[in-house]
Amino acid sequence: MWRNWRDALDRQGFASPALDAKLLAGHGLGLSALDMALRENEPVEAGAAERIAELMQRRLTGESVARIIGEREFYDLAFTLNGATLEPRPETELLVDMALDALPQGGRLLDLGTGTGCIPIAVLVNRADASGVATDLSAGALAAARNNAERHGVSERIGFRHGSWFEPLVTSPFGGEVGPQGRVRGPSSAPHREKAPSPAGFAVDLSPEGRGEERFDLITSNPPYITSAIVETLAPEVRDFDPRLALDGGPDGLAPYRVIAGEAGNWLKPGGRVLVEIGYDQGEAVAGLFQAAGFGPVVVHKDLNGLDRVVSAHHV
């Protein structure tokens, strides 16, 4: 019966109608790809046929197979998705390869805008000696990331913090974590610090004392880097289903890199490194931001398609 759906998807111009139809039918029936092949001539009961029809209708509206199934493979690991997470992309695997090379023995990693947690989790699964922290502005994305860390057995070695870029790393004057709007998010186990709040509320304290013990060997990020105007023109599968917060990098697509380049030096150990994913046409601009912030050497790395994909910046 999946063949009827394959034909329907084909007629609508989907790129891989047979694969999509088989995966969705298998999901609706609760069967693996192998079981699907072995049992494909068995009749399908009415309830299952209805379930499959619903899944196929979602596909016909442009929702991706991974989003419908609720998970996507990345670095040979399955990551649970939810409405607040970007689907991990294969091109981001280069960042994981480079992070694995860059992280020293026993190294600490900070991942900014972690989404499903795919970058730090893939690193920690492959490096039992490493540990880290990941932040995201989306509480929903962090829920998925925590779930994925449990799923892959690394939750003991990674902490998830809610807030904008580096903000949730800063300890408040009263020992709580500073939230997305700079408000204290309740007491934590962080040591109490006797510091007067600023007139505007709770100061973001970037002094070495305010940072506590928190320094990292490596900072990674695949931030939103698409210019706001271009987001509107993306394929419906991305524009209508990936969260806007995960895509939109501001008017010139560089807003997150300005924050990361400007602040990363405060959080790195001496000799530490930053690795950020970039859009194919952003190499020069992003490298320039890190150079202007005093990093060096700064190198733009290409992906397997020969496109600029990762900027690496050394903290000197």
Ligand SMILES: C[S@@+](CC[C@H](N)C(=O)[O-])C[C@H]1O[C@@H](n2cnc3c(N)ncnc32)[C@H](O)[C@@H]1O
């Ligand atoms: C392009 S997605 C990347 C997600 C994941 N790292 C990956 O590679 O699949 C960017 C992520 O940055 C998060 N984000 C957007 N603005 C942020 C901010 N100001 N602070 C922290 N995270 C932010 C989004 O919620 C999203 O999860």
